[in-house]
Amino acid sequence: MxxxxxxxxxxxxxxxxxxxxxxxxxxxxxxxxxxxxxxxxxxxxxxxxxxxxxxxxxxxxxxxxxxxxxxxxxxxxxxxxxxxxxxxxxxxxxxxxxxxxxxxxxxxxxxxxxxxxxxxxxxxxxxxxxxxxxxxxxxxxxxxxxxxxxxxxxxRPGAATRAVAEHLETALSDLVVIEQAKGLLTERLEIGVADALSLMRNYARNTGQLLSDVARQVTERSPSVSGLTRISKPHPRW
Missing domain, CATH: 3.30.450.40 (GAF domain)
Known part of the structure; x- marks a missing residue:
């Protein structure tokens, strides 16, 4: 661990x-x-x-x-x-x-x-x-x-409070995009919300991308993540 x-x-x-x-x-x-x-x-x-x-x-x-x-x-x-x-x-x-x-x-x-x-x-x-x-x-x-x-x-060096605030601001912004992408995949692939998140996490790890970047590509309907729509069932990451 x-x-x-x-x-x-x-x-x-x-x-x-x-x-x-x-x-x-x-x-x-x-x-x-x-x-x-x-x-x-x-x-x-x-x-x-x-x-x-x-x-x-x-x-x-x-x-x-x-x-x-x-x-x-x-x-x-x-x-x-x-x-x-x-x-x-x-x-x-x-x-x-x-x-x-x-x-x-x-x-x-x-x-x-x-x-x-x-x-x-x-x-x-x-x-x-x-x-x-x-x-x-x-x-x-x-x-x-x-x-x-x-x-x-x-x-991130610097004051602890500033580091926490920066991370939280980034995390919350990313979470909004991730939630939107989960909703799109749930509807598009007819899978559960948990499976949609697992699918994006697997794809992010396999392609060396950030989860938030994959989510943004999904919400933007980018051709670069078209492979996600061809997977009927996500494979568990762990």
């Missing part, structure tokens, strides 16, 4: 792909069912930038809108936040817990992402069964978050 994160730091660094890699690898290597990554802008507002699956997205968006949940608590305290059973009474975060349980999540752990002693975001780990995350898994999750954060922002 650590080697793979380091290998992602190529000359044309793709921060969106890097964060998706972190989320998906966290689900594969830790006893969790979904993961979401949030980064804070220069004003301290958290934004969702990557998720391991579409299951995490509605929960994270609810969290961001309500400002009631483990991500905000972890970000402001700088500590790992644990909730082994979201059904416990009284609920720690009433609205968040209700939304999470409805989506099938019963436990959550949120690990702060640090840069030079400053918290810049959080790695959120969701489980569909109640119970505490094993201590060794929590330690590994903190290591993933720390190494990934250092790797993510070391490519």
């Amino acid at each position: 650590f080697i793979e994160l380091a290998d992602a730091l190529v000359e044309r660094f793709d921060s969106i792909e890097f964060l998706h890699l972190l989320a998906e690898r966290s689900v594969r290597l830790l006893p969790v069912d979904a993961a979401g990554i949030l980064l804070a802008d220069e004003h301290g507002a958290l934004e969702l930038v990557a998720a391991s699956s579409r299951l995490a997205r509605p929960l994270e968006h609810f969290l961001l809108q309500s400002a009631d949940g483990p991500s905000e608590e972890s970000f402001h305290s700088g500590q790992t936040v644990r909730c082994p059973d979201l059904r416990a009474l009284p609920p720690r975060w009433p609205r968040f817990a209700s939304a999470a349980v409805k989506l099938g999540f019963l436990a959550v752990d949120t690990v702060p992402m640090r840069l030079r002693g400053e918290v810049v975001g959080s790695l959120n780990l969701f489980r569909t069964s109640a119970g505490a995350l094993p201590a060794e898994a929590e330690t590994l999750a903190r290591s993933f978050a720390n190494v990934a954060t250092i790797s993510l922002f070391q490519v």
